[in-house]
Amino acid sequence: MAVSVNEAVSPGPVQDHPPPARRSSGRGRAMLEVALLTVLAVVMLFPVLWMIETSIKENRDVYAVPAKFFDFEVTLDHYRDVFIASGGGRSALSVSFLNSVIVAGVSTVLATVLGVPAAWAYSRFTLRAKKDQLFFILSTRFMPPVVVVVPIFLMYRYVGLIDTALGLILIYTAFNVPFTIWMMKGFVDEVPAEYEDAAMLDGYTRLQAFRKFTLPLLVPGIAATAVFALIFSWNEFVFAIFLTSSENVRTAPPAIAGLIGGTTVDWGLVAASSVVFALPVLIFAYLVRKHLVAGVTLGAVRR
């Protein structure tokens, strides 16, 4: 999955304290650094800024030459159009967003429900060829997903999963489970097995011991893992565009992409739907950021 920690966790201020000027040239160097970082920030953030600006511009301002940066009339019409069809009622885009929520949500829940117990088992039990099994699970992620689009398309057509939400949910779950197992195994490894041993001697069964004593300690890890799985499913484009076609099944990424093309492009609508598409992941990652950072460092660093 192409999500790095830095994308999921908003980075702190780039430079809290500029290094103190030591030599006469120090001040100049610090200024150069700030200037470079400013240029970098502008280059990085400009597309995002432009997307947000476009989404609140009148259509005539969108095409204005020279481009209007500040002196345009603010409108929320595009956002209204994202959710409400021109003749009233729900728009096709809003259906796509709902589909995205369902597909990403259900596949994340499934991947977590399947992956967490599996990770626990791989962490706690001695299994035959455990390392080979874990390597096999990891190896399914070596291959770029696009490679298997055609075979999966044919398989799905054969079993009737083409153009269904279930089809997307299954394929996203399949791609998320290996990731969930690997990430969660790190977290489970961090929780001493003795808690479960003690619980079993207290009189609980092995599963009760896991559920009552280990699982609560895994919540930060589960939150971090689920966010990554959610981001993958939410952003996924390739399978969505190949395996679904009808408007009432399509998820948001192909739906937004579908807005571009034809004779005229409603860039305001494209921008507004892109903003709406980007927000949930940002908000969700922000809400669980404490768990996310704790989880990422817990699982990865303390070895």
Next chain:
Amino acid sequence: MGTVAAHGLCKSFGRVQALDGVTLDVPDGSFFVILGPSGAGKTTTLRAIAGLEKLDAGSVHLDGRDATGDAPAARDLAMVFQNYALYPRLTAYENIASPLRARRCSASEIATAVERVSNLLHIDRLLQRRPAQLSGGEMQRVALARALVRSPRAFLMDEPLTNLDLKLRVEMRTELTRIHRGLGATFVYVTNDQVEALSMADRVAVLKEGKVHQVGTPAEVYERPVSQWVAQFVGSPPISLLACHAEGDRLVGAEGWTLPRPRGTTAEDGRTLLLGLRAEDLSVETRGEASLPGELYGLEPLGDRTVVDVRVGTTILKVKARPTVTGTPGERLRVTVDLDRAHLFDAGTGLSLSGAGR
């Protein structure tokens, strides 16, 4: 009732043979100590009894009934872990109550039992704290309370005092012995500290490399070690071993000394032997018939006594002496040997040659 018996326990982790036919019989109500160096398989033995390790071979009998395949919960045992394993999210009270909650006891029963055991262990003030807010000694007491809150078949303790400082360890030793007497319950106690074993146990099993080397009372293990290895592991300062061989009724040392052969020992002439001498059976003060020539190597005053290091040939003998003893290194002296208490081992097999006559 509370007998624990293990027969021929075998367990390997990958290429490491952790248990290699461990057989133990723990009588009802005894304080049974499993003693051995780290890596001897002590903890694995205890975990096998508890049902936490799947065995390659062997059986565990509890109260005479085969419990080999039983789940830990079904065995009715309580265990204290070396690192306490207190549930971090729960308060001390909830930790102690956990075994009773698992058995669906009523809230009033739980409250009574927790109060009783927390009074016994003097932790009634700590009950609302979480493990992170407890000191090592307090955590240890809470872990002990979690085991003692009910009356299981037997208590299993995995080096419960190892992580405590020395003063607290000595205190808890006495307290555990007191608790054991009070309950009259079966304790199976794992330790690598021979002092703990000698001071607390009714019976000691000495374990090394997954095998039981000797089982007996602390006195038996100390006085009649079956092998050179057991003799060296039990006792502080460690037993001194002198290389020698038998010539008729005499022992001739590699350094040229001769001593009468200890009574009750059997040894062929010419075979290489090790004469085992404990510090308290040696003396630099009294003059007896059996003595060894040596030179003073160093003094180790310990307050109540002084350990005198005497060099005999290339071997350093540890000799227990009065705290007032003085001397300068290099000084020549003779060490008197209490031959009735000496041990003779075969240098090849390490087995004791001090026979049945003792």
